[in-house]
Amino acid sequence: MEFVISHLVKNYGSKQVLKDVDFVFEEGKIYGLLGRNGAGKTTFFNCINGDTDINSGEFYLRGNDSNEKISIAPEDIGYLVSTPTVPEFMTGREFLKFFIEVHEEVKPEKTLDEYFDYMMIPEDDRDRLLKDYSHGTKNKMQMLLNIIAAPKLMLLDEPLTSLDVIIAEEMKNVIRAQKQGRITIFSTHLLDVAVDLCDQIVLLHNGKLEPIDKSNLGDAAFKDKIIAALRDQDNA
Amino acid sequence: MLKEFRNTLTKVIHLRSIIGYNSMVFALRQMPFFGKLIPDALYRTAFLKVIYWIFHVIKEVFMLFAGKIAGLGLIYLVSMFLKQEYLEYDQAEGVSGPELFASFSLLLFIIYALFGLLLNTRFFKCTTEKEYLVFMLRMNAKKLNTTMFVYDLGKLVIGYLIAGIVAIIGGAPFWLWLGIPVLAVFIKLFGAGAQALSYRSKRRHNKPMRGSTAGFIVRMLIVMACCPFVIAFVANGYYIPLWIVLLISVVFIILGIFGFVVLKGFDANLNRLALRDNIVHEEVERYNNCDNTRQFKKIKANGTVKGDKKGFEYLNALFVKRHSKMLVAKPVAFTIMILAVMSLFIFGFIYSYYRDFGTDNTWQMVVSNLANLIFFRGYVDPLHVYDTGSSVDFFRWVAQNQLLLLIVPITITDVSVTATQAFYINCDNSLMTFSFFKQREKILELFNIRLKLLIKLNIIPAVAMGLFENLFLFYSGGQDYPFQYLLTMLVPIEMSILNSVTWLALYYLFQPFTTTVNVKGGAYNVARIIISSLGAILFMIPCNSLVLAGILTVFTVFYVILLRSLVRKYAQKTWKAKA
Numbered sequence: 001m002e003f004v005i006s007h008l009v010k011n012y013g014s015k016q017v018l019k020d021v022d023f024v025f026e027e028g029k030i031y032g033l034l035g036r037n038g039a040g041k042t043t044f045f046n047c048i049n050g051d052t053d054i055n056s057g058e059f060y061l062r063g064n065d066s067n068e069k070i071s072i073a074p075e076d077i078g079y080l081v082s083t084p085t086v087p088e089f090m091t092g093r094e095f096l097k098f099f100i101e102v103h104e105e106v107k108p109e110k111t112l113d114e115y116f117d118y119m120m121i122p123e124d125d126r127d128r129l130l131k132d133y134s135h136g137t138k139n140k141m142q143m144l145l146n147i148i149a150a151p152k153l154m155l156l157d158e159p160l161t162s163l164d165v166i167i168a169e170e171m172k173n174v175i176r177a178q179k180q181g182r183i184t185i186f187s188t189h190l191l192d193v194a195v196d197l198c199d200q201i202v203l204l205h206n207g208k209l210e211p212i213d214k215s216n217l218g219d220a221a222f223k224d225k226i227i228a229a230l231r232d233q234d235n236a
Numbered sequence: 237m238l239k240e241f242r243n244t245l246t247k248v249i250h251l252r253s254i255i256g257y258n259s260m261v262f263a264l265r266q267m268p269f270f271g272k273l274i275p276d277a278l279y280r281t282a283f284l285k286v287i288y289w290i291f292h293v294i295k296e297v298f299m300l301f302a303g304k305i306a307g308l309g310l311i312y313l314v315s316m317f318l319k320q321e322y323l324e325y326d327q328a329e330g331v332s333g334p335e336l337f338a339s340f341s342l343l344l345f346i347i348y349a350l351f352g353l354l355l356n357t358r359f360f361k362c363t364t365e366k367e368y369l370v371f372m373l374r375m376n377a378k379k380l381n382t383t384m385f386v387y388d389l390g391k392l393v394i395g396y397l398i399a400g401i402v403a404i405i406g407g408a409p410f411w412l413w414l415g416i417p418v419l420a421v422f423i424k425l426f427g428a429g430a431q432a433l434s435y436r437s438k439r440r441h442n443k444p445m446r447g448s449t450a451g452f453i454v455r456m457l458i459v460m461a462c463c464p465f466v467i468a469f470v471a472n473g474y475y476i477p478l479w480i481v482l483l484i485s486v487v488f489i490i491l492g493i494f495g496f497v498v499l500k501g502f503d504a505n506l507n508r509l510a511l512r513d514n515i516v517h518e519e520v521e522r523y524n525n526c527d528n529t530r531q532f533k534k535i536k537a538n539g540t541v542k543g544d545k546k547g548f549e550y551l552n553a554l555f556v557k558r559h560s561k562m563l564v565a566k567p568v569a570f571t572i573m574i575l576a577v578m579s580l581f582i583f584g585f586i587y588s589y590y591r592d593f594g595t596d597n598t599w600q601m602v603v604s605n606l607a608n609l610i611f612f613r614g615y616v617d618p619l620h621v622y623d624t625g626s627s628v629d630f631f632r633w634v635a636q637n638q639l640l641l642l643i644v645p646i647t648i649t650d651v652s653v654t655a656t657q658a659f660y661i662n663c664d665n666s667l668m669t670f671s672f673f674k675q676r677e678k679i680l681e682l683f684n685i686r687l688k689l690l691i692k693l694n695i696i697p698a699v700a701m702g703l704f705e706n707l708f709l710f711y712s713g714g715q716d717y718p719f720q721y722l723l724t725m726l727v728p729i730e731m732s733i734l735n736s737v738t739w740l741a742l743y744y745l746f747q748p749f750t751t752t753v754n755v756k757g758g759a760y761n762v763a764r765i766i767i768s769s770l771g772a773i774l775f776m777i778p779c780n781s782l783v784l785a786g787i788l789t790v791f792t793v794f795y796v797i798l799l800r801s802l803v804r805k806y807a808q809k810t811w812k813a814k815a
Binding site: 013014049050051073074075076077078079081084085086087088089090091094097098099101102103128129131142145146149151 | 547550812
């Protein structure tokens with residue numbers, strides 16, 4: 001399965017945020033979407049998630065054996081936002097129960113507590129209102145729900161930003177464990193995180209997506225190359 | 237020193253002008269429709285900045301005239317009038333006109349200045365330009381505060397000197413023309429010094445800088461209480477001899493010198509800390525006063541949902557449970573109020589019957605009334621004849637023929653708008669990031685559940701209103717036929733259903749709320765205005781219960797179907813989170 005983006009354009013007034021974006025993402029890989037602050041990473045995700053209307057272009061899924069365009073349904077996408085918002089009036093357990101119930105197509109493989117255990121959400125937190133959760137635990141909760149929903153396309157918008165070292169590491173392991181069978185696009189403005197977690201790095205700069213060859217990852221000059229690329233495009 | 241003063245003042249005025257201009261452009265760009273036409277380039281258009289600067293100067297001059305000149309000018313005019321009156325009626329024997337004028341002017345001015353001292357205690361108020369200059373550009377806070385204070389004093393003196401022309405024309409001695417501005421400066425120095433002392437003391441005792449509401453009310457009361465005394469004092473022909481007023485002025489001058497000394501010893505760091513604490517205080521105040529979301533954040537984990545509710549039914553039941561106070565309090569309070577009035581109404585009627593005809597007949601009357609209500613058209617009692625031609629007739633006419641007026645109390649008791657805001661802030665805003673929440677069928681499923689909820693909530697006071705109206709009609713002559721009571725009851729119920737479905741559908745079709753409960757996007761507001769205007773026009777149309785209940789029943793059914801279809805068709809695109 002592939003996720004194809006074709007000639008995607010998004011403007012805000014006279015400002016062109018995405019300029020004729022063309023790219024093919026492959027199943028089973030984590031793509032690091034790297035861009036500077038304000039490059040348009042969140043706008044790119046919002047366009048795919050249908051939260052923002054696009055000006056032109058299209059995106060779709062393509063099967064492995066055919067060239068047939070499969071249009072993307074809302075349930076095909078999982079979207080983790082950087083500042084997780086959760087329904088504050090529910091407890092973690094209530095939310096998880098509700099979430100599993102509304103996803104009739106999902107056959108839960110675990111009990112609620114097993115799911116919490118998998119995401120390392122402390123027992124004390126499970127029956128507390130979500131409004132009292134820490135930022136990290138809200139993030140884990142959001143990730144857990146997206147894992148249960150098992151979307152074909154997972155969009156992660158800077159999910160590790162402002163997490164402590166331990167939770168960030170736990171989250172990275174979960175993301176790695178969940179990459180099979182889906183396309184994962186992980187946006188970040190932190191080069192180290194992208195290099196550490198992702199199978200391929202894609203630069204979003206000047207409104208376009210460009211892949212970066214990661215074969216020479218061990219090369220000490222790799223980071224310098226990316227920074228130089230971003231600078232060059234900035235000056236272009 | 238003068239150069240330093242000029243440099244600092246130039247920076248402040250320049251920054252103030254930039255902030256004012258940019259804020260104006262920003263506000264214009266936020267306007268619906270028109271805002272989108274304004275280009276970014278407007279922020280850097282030098283020509284418009286000059287125009288704004290000219291208006292800014294005009295505003296400063298206007299404020300000078302409006303405040304300073306008008307205040308003191310009025311004092312001079314009153315003094316001129318009092319002087320003439322006192323001289324004409326020989327109230328101040330042996331006192332010359334100029335002396336009387338000076339006495340009145342000084343006395344009234346001191347009272348006026350004291351009012352200002354008591355009510356205006358914001359010497360350390362941190363304006364936006366002060367915040368930028370001190371905390372971002374690291375300007376010396378004392379230098380800035382002093383410059384601004386001197387600038388304000390300068391404006392004050394100029395304004396008072398201009399107003400003094402009135403005094404000269406009115407026969408005031410020349411020294412008064414100069415004396416009052418000088419006295420004003422000393423009183424201001426005293427006020428600022430007192431605030432500095434108060435801040436220093438609070439800081440020493442680790443007390444937060446905050447204006448006490450109780451303190452402000454006490455000061456207001458003192459100010460207001462002074463007025464009758466002054467008026468009575470003058471009206472009775474008394475006056476305070478000039479030497480006493482001058483002595484009071486000297487006391488204020490000494491206090492002013494004291495204030496100057498305190499301010500001089502108030503170093504740059506203390507000035508900076510005072511400004512910072514003022515920002516903290518103002519932010520806390522702003523948060524307390526303007527946080528619209530506070531009422532939506534009062535969620536308590538009180539129990540859970542029992543039974544076999546699942547999915548969206550479960551979500552909705554939990555939502556109601558955790559927001560019960562917010563959703564239920566208003567309709568219940570109104571219902572209790574209406575029922576209480578109804579009870580008083582019934583009690584008063586029965587009591588008057590008991591008083592006029594004794595105990596035995598009272599129970600008969602209650603039973604016969606009940607029978608009349610159920611089987612016949614109205615209250616019939618030969619012993620207690622209904623008095624036609626009273627004001628009751630007017631209300632009866634309204635209750636029978638202007639039933640659409642019920643939309644006013646129905647709208648007041650309606651909780652739909654608050655509920656939709658709570659739906660968004662505490663629930664939908666977060667669930668909208670999940671894909672399942674955007675599926676057409678799921679959107680409609682939740683819409684239906686919520687519609688039922690809103691109807692249930694709003695129908696309670698509507699039923700109470702229907703009962704009240706029926707009771708009133710029953711006791712004031714009855715209806716034309718018993719079935720009419722049912723029709724009259726139907727009208728407010730249908731109106732509440734219309735209200736519920738309207739506001740819920742508008743929410744789904746426009747989703748105008750942000751997480752701070754602001755309304756973003758003009759379409760929702762336009763729709764609200766159109767619907768409210770239509771409602772206002774419609775409710776003036778005369779309609780009796782038979783016609784109205786019939787029309788409303790048909791209309792409500794079609795309206796609900798129509799709005800559900802619109803939600804089904806469009807909500808997937810329109811029901812989105814706003815930042």
